[in-house]
Amino acid sequence: MAKAMTRHDAQLLPLTFTLNGRVQELDVEPHELLLDVVRDRLGLTGAKRSCDVQVCGACTLLVDGRPVSACTTLAFEIRGCSVLTIEGLAEKNGKLHPLQEAFIEHGGFQCGFCTPGMILAAKALLDENAAPSEAELKHFMHGNICRCTGYKKIIESIMAAAKKMRGNA
Amino acid sequence: MLRRFRLEEPESVADASELLGRFGESAKVYAGGTELLLAMKEGLVQYERLINVKRVKGLSEIVAADGMIRFGALCTHHELEKSSLLQQKLPSLHKLEQNVANVRVRQSGTLGGNLCFAEPHADPGTLLMALGAKLVAEKSSGKREIAAEDFFVDAYETSLQADELLTEIRVPAPTDHSRSAYLKFGYLERPSVGVAVAFNMNGGGLSEVKIAVGCAGPAPRRVPEAEMLLNGKSREEAERNLAQAGAVAGRESQAITDLHGSQDYKEHIVGVLLKRAFQSAVS
Amino acid sequence: MQFQKEVEILAPREKVWNFIWDVDRFIACVPGCKDAKTIEAGKKYSATMVEKVGPFKVEFPTNIDVLEREELTHIKAQASGADNKIGSRMKVDLDVNLREQDGKTMLGFVATVDILGKLAALGHGIIKRKADQVLDEFAQAVKKRLEGDA
Numbered sequence: 271m272a273k274a275m276t277r278h279d280a281q282l283l284p285l286t287f288t289l290n291g292r293v294q295e296l297d298v299e300p301h302e303l304l305l306d307v308v309r310d311r312l313g314l315t316g317a318k319r320s321c322d323v324q325v326c327g328a329c330t331l332l333v334d335g336r337p338v339s340a341c342t343t344l345a346f347e348i349r350g351c352s353v354l355t356i357e358g359l360a361e362k363n364g365k366l367h368p369l370q371e372a373f374i375e376h377g378g379f380q381c382g383f384c385t386p387g388m389i390l391a392a393k394a395l396l397d398e399n400a401a402p403s404e405a406e407l408k409h410f411m412h413g414n415i416c417r418c419t420g421y422k423k424i425i426e427s428i429m430a431a432a433k434k435m436r437g438n439a
Numbered sequence: 440m441l442r443r444f445r446l447e448e449p450e451s452v453a454d455a456s457e458l459l460g461r462f463g464e465s466a467k468v469y470a471g472g473t474e475l476l477l478a479m480k481e482g483l484v485q486y487e488r489l490i491n492v493k494r495v496k497g498l499s500e501i502v503a504a505d506g507m508i509r510f511g512a513l514c515t516h517h518e519l520e521k522s523s524l525l526q527q528k529l530p531s532l533h534k535l536e537q538n539v540a541n542v543r544v545r546q547s548g549t550l551g552g553n554l555c556f557a558e559p560h561a562d563p564g565t566l567l568m569a570l571g572a573k574l575v576a577e578k579s580s581g582k583r584e585i586a587a588e589d590f591f592v593d594a595y596e597t598s599l600q601a602d603e604l605l606t607e608i609r610v611p612a613p614t615d616h617s618r619s620a621y622l623k624f625g626y627l628e629r630p631s632v633g634v635a636v637a638f639n640m641n642g643g644g645l646s647e648v649k650i651a652v653g654c655a656g657p658a659p660r661r662v663p664e665a666e667m668l669l670n671g672k673s674r675e676e677a678e679r680n681l682a683q684a685g686a687v688a689g690r691e692s693q694a695i696t697d698l699h700g701s702q703d704y705k706e707h708i709v710g711v712l713l714k715r716a717f718q719s720a721v722s
Numbered sequence: 723m724q725f726q727k728e729v730e731i732l733a734p735r736e737k738v739w740n741f742i743w744d745v746d747r748f749i750a751c752v753p754g755c756k757d758a759k760t761i762e763a764g765k766k767y768s769a770t771m772v773e774k775v776g777p778f779k780v781e782f783p784t785n786i787d788v789l790e791r792e793e794l795t796h797i798k799a800q801a802s803g804a805d806n807k808i809g810s811r812m813k814v815d816l817d818v819n820l821r822e823q824d825g826k827t828m829l830g831f832v833a834t835v836d837i838l839g840k841l842a843a844l845g846h847g848i849i850k851r852k853a854d855q856v857l858d859e860f861a862q863a864v865k866k867r868l869e870g871d872a
Contacts (some may be wrong), residue, residue, distance in 0.1 A: 277443075280443070281445050281446060283446065287575070299443065300440040300443075300444055300489065301440075301442065301443050301444055302441075302444035303441065304440075306440070322480065323477055323480075323627045323628075324473065324477070324543060324544060325540075325541065325542075327541070327543065330543065336517075336545060336546045337542055337543050338536065338543055338544045338545070338546055338547055339547075340548075341474065342472065342476045342477060343472070343547065344472065344476070344478075344481070345444070391542065391543075394542070409537075410542055411542075412541055412542070413542050413543055413544070415543020462801075467777070478778075480776070481838070482777075482807070482809065483808060483839060483840065483841075484777050484778060505805025554863060557776065593774060593775075593776070594775060594776060594848045595777060595778065596775075596776040657847075657848060657851060684865050689730060695847030695848070695850065696846075696847060696850070697845060697846045697847030697848075
């Protein structure tokens with residue numbers, strides 16, 4: 271990935287962070303947005319720019335396990351953090367995460383545009399609460415919008431994954 | 440893409456305040472950025488410097504002490520949502536924080552930032568006003584306390600001086616007789632109308648009634664004329680006065696017609712929410 | 723957005739009329755208005771409107787065209803400007819009316835204000851209040867100037 275052209279007097283902030291399990295080093299300018307760095311400089315295009323005002327969740331990334339809107343997060347904020355994108359969710363040998371498997375099995379996506387954000391948000395939910403009620407799930411996932419599915423299959427997918435992850439598939 | 444700016448990262452309130460004083464309007468305090476970055480992305484504001492205050496220590500504590508519950512201005516909505524102290528002592532504020540925006544905004548956004556940006560369509564200011572909160576403003580030369588009702592001057596305008604930072608929010612510790620509730624209404628991304636009530640209920644009689652209306656007008660407002668209809672009354676009498684109090688509160692709220700609804704509509708919703716918030720608080 | 727204002731001025735109609743055409747003094751009454759210039763006397767003027775709502779500042783370089791003029795009675799004017807930094811345009815259709823009433827002058831304005839672009843979508847209610855405020859302050863400033871100079 272080509273390094274962004276910077277002015278000679280630009281303030282450069284050196285970032286060291288973990289990306290999908292691997293240590294990365296990168297220099298960013300203060301005004302760079304996390305979504306642009308992830309998509310354009312790191313080539314990870316799973317996170318999408320959709321509403322650009324942090325209401326839709328299509329750009330959701332997990333930073334130290336916390337869901338953030340990458341479209342409205344300054345890139346330098348990930349220094350020293352562990353960042354997870356959808357590309358890093360499956361295991362190295364290609365085995366899918368239970369959430370990914372559940373979304374496939376239960377039809378939790380149609381066009382797939384919201385899906386990376388949806389799955390990462392669901393992961394954050396289940397990491398916080400391994401057995402959410404449907405009300406708790408809806409409350410947590412309220413900020414992830416889908417235009418295709420009507421949400422029913424998404425809820426089913428997440429609940430199924432939760433059950434599997436708890437060990438009672 | 441944002442316009443370029445320089446990042447300053449002071450490690451004390453005094454340093455942050457000094458930077459604000461030195462750079463004036465070309466610099467802005469930056470915490471969670473959940474409001475600021477949106478305005479910057481839209482090109483509505485631009486700054487030469489952002490002053491990242493997240494390195495200043497001691498501004499994210501939640502403590503019950505000295506007859507108050509004290510929140511550091513850098514507490515995120517998520518931290519407030521997860522605070523068992525808050526859930527026990529101030530369930531109305533806990534519920535409010537649990538329902539701010541969405542889970543991602545709650546992770547990054549701070550209570551202090553929310554209050555300082557003074558976006559009309561926001562929640563916390565309204566309830567803090569009804570709870571009699573005091574906001575602590577600090578600069579290099581000292582601190583002062585600002586009552587919540589004196590903090591919100593107008594839309595996007597607070598009474599903070601140019602070189603002051605909001606460092607703490609203090610709510611009087613509730614007693615066994617304290618009751619409060621906050622209800623909001625909206626179908627857009629931000630709330631359209633928010634109503635907070637707080638009072639003491641002693642043996643069926645109400646005292647120290649505070650009602651605040653937010654989101655409808657340019658800034659959250661106490662509505663004293665509506666409060667008078669409920670204050671010092673028995674619960675039954677107050678309940679009989681609710682409809683009138685709602686109408687009065689609606690008019691006092693300075694509702695503006697905008698994309699969230701007409702003035703009439705908002706005034707009506709104020710009445711509905713007041714009734715429901717009151718019923719929620721007494722039960 | 724439409725606004726209507728009427729202010730009572732304790733000064734004769736001719737004095738008020740002349741004041742309106744004294745561009746520098748007149749423009750000085752508009753809050754946030756500066757750099758008034760006469761491009762063609764009686765017909766074309768320019769000025770810069772600067773308004774602030776909290777941290778949001780707009781600066782509209784404005785062109786003012788006088789469309790109709792009825793001596794001592796009525797002026798119809800149009801003002802338009804654009805703030806390219808923010809991406810917003812403003813247009814104001816202004817009707818100014820003067821009438822005599824018991825030795826006083828009633829100065830009335832009807833302003834139709836259109837704001838286009840980003841500003842409009844984000845803060846219609848706020849803009850309305852601000853515009854209302856500006857017109858109020860303006861009317862009061864005109865009154866004060868004219869009565870003060872008695």
